Amino acid sequence: MVLEFWYEFASTYSYPAAMRIARLAEAAGVTVEWRPFLLGPIFAAQGWRDSPFNLYPAKGEYMWRDMARICAREGLVLQKPVRFPQNSLKAARVALGAPDIAGFSRAVYAANFAERKDISDDAVLSDILGADSRAAAQANKDALRAQTGTAMARGIFGAPSFVVDGELFWGNDRLEEAIAWATTSRRRSG
Amino acid sequence: MVLEFWYEFASTYSYPAAMRIARLAEAAGVTVEWRPFLLGPIFAAQGWRDSPFNLYPAKGEYMWRDMARICAREGLVLQKPVRFPQNSLKAARVALGAPDIAGFSRAVYAANFAERKDISDDAVLSDILGADSRAAAQANKDALRAQTGTAMARGIFGAPSFVVDGELFWGNDRLEEAIAWATTSRRRSG
Numbered sequence: 001m002v003l004e005f006w007y008e009f010a011s012t013y014s015y016p017a018a019m020r021i022a023r024l025a026e027a028a029g030v031t032v033e034w035r036p037f038l039l040g041p042i043f044a045a046q047g048w049r050d051s052p053f054n055l056y057p058a059k060g061e062y063m064w065r066d067m068a069r070i071c072a073r074e075g076l077v078l079q080k081p082v083r084f085p086q087n088s089l090k091a092a093r094v095a096l097g098a099p100d101i102a103g104f105s106r107a108v109y110a111a112n113f114a115e116r117k118d119i120s121d122d123a124v125l126s127d128i129l130g131a132d133s134r135a136a137a138q139a140n141k142d143a144l145r146a147q148t149g150t151a152m153a154r155g156i157f158g159a160p161s162f163v164v165d166g167e168l169f170w171g172n173d174r175l176e177e178a179i180a181w182a183t184t185s186r187r188r189s190g
Numbered sequence: 191m192v193l194e195f196w197y198e199f200a201s202t203y204s205y206p207a208a209m210r211i212a213r214l215a216e217a218a219g220v221t222v223e224w225r226p227f228l229l230g231p232i233f234a235a236q237g238w239r240d241s242p243f244n245l246y247p248a249k250g251e252y253m254w255r256d257m258a259r260i261c262a263r264e265g266l267v268l269q270k271p272v273r274f275p276q277n278s279l280k281a282a283r284v285a286l287g288a289p290d291i292a293g294f295s296r297a298v299y300a301a302n303f304a305e306r307k308d309i310s311d312d313a314v315l316s317d318i319l320g321a322d323s324r325a326a327a328q329a330n331k332d333a334l335r336a337q338t339g340t341a342m343a344r345g346i347f348g349a350p351s352f353v354v355d356g357e358l359f360w361g362n363d364r365l366e367e368a369i370a371w372a373t374t375s376r377r378r379s380g
Binding site for chain 2: 046056058059061062065066069155156157158168169170171173174177
């Protein structure tokens with residue numbers, strides 16, 4: 001069974017999800033499709049020109065505290081990024097062509113939320129990719145636009161999201177449920 | 191150890207939380223303080239004049255599907271209310287003076303989300319209370335205003351929320367974590 005993992009490199013809660021998903025999916029025998037996309041156009045369609053965590057300060061303050069608790073539990077380093085949200089456009093484009101998209105994506109999340117690096121910096125991305133990130137980014141412009149369109153068509157409105165057999169789950173805290181759904185679907189059809 | 195349970199009678203995710211909390215807290219030896227409040231003034235302060243689930247349709251559609259999965263898992267009936275969100279003002283005022291606030295609150299949630307009753311109807315509320323709800327509502331106007339002010343002071347921006355020893359948790363899906371926090375705090379101080 002396939003689980004689509006929809007993530008945005010600027011999204012805080014996508015960080016623990018990206019770090020947890022391979023282990024959980026492998027233990028359950030579920031295949032993960034890594035699907036980076038951009039939340040910016042989706043938020044803009046809702047009238048937001050910034051992260052809701054910046055637009056609504058009480059929500060933002062809570063989110064950072066909630067993230068601290070989650071990362072402590074998962075043994076993940078968490079440092080406030082150089083800015084929030086970071087510009088994730090280039091990273092998402094590069095990810096779409098990366099030979100190891102899972103490894104590349106995890107390294108971008110670590111750069112953003114653990115190492116205080118600028119993930120819109122070509123040098124940072126090239127270093128992670130092990131090749132010139134500018135060429136990769138240019139090659140995948142159209143692919144990222146299509147991917148974000150597919151996210152909207154799936155009804156996705158936030159990140160991380162998981163889609164299993166047409167069923168949508170939103171949030172790092174729904175990862176276990178999405179994986180359980182995938183294993184149950186497999187039993188139903190098998 | 192005391193866990194403050196902050197809930198809003200119009201809030202969908204407060205329904206499963208209200209139905210689960212007594213059982214989980216009792217098993218953990220945690221005391222629950224039932225704290226009904228109004229989200230309306232808090233949303234209005236953020237510029238929202240309706241539920242975000244109505245303002246953002248993709249989010250709303252997801253919420254109802256997510257609620258269906260949660261209620262199925264918990265063995266709770268879920269029917270779309272007579273309107274969403276319902277006017278919860280009277281119910282919250284009555285709750286603040288109800289002899290059995292937990293029992294009254296659970297019955298209001300059942301009326302709203304399982305029985306398709308109008309929870310702003312005095313007859314519905316009087317029937318649940320077993321007394322004239324109009325007198326109770328009138329007596330608790332100021333108490334509810336103060337309670338909602340306290341919610342804002344706690345940094346609460348949504349429902350359900352849980353506060354343990356100054357630590358805020360938001361969402362039905364954080365209930366287990368809030369209870370675990372309460373039992374750990376007790377060990378720390380005991």
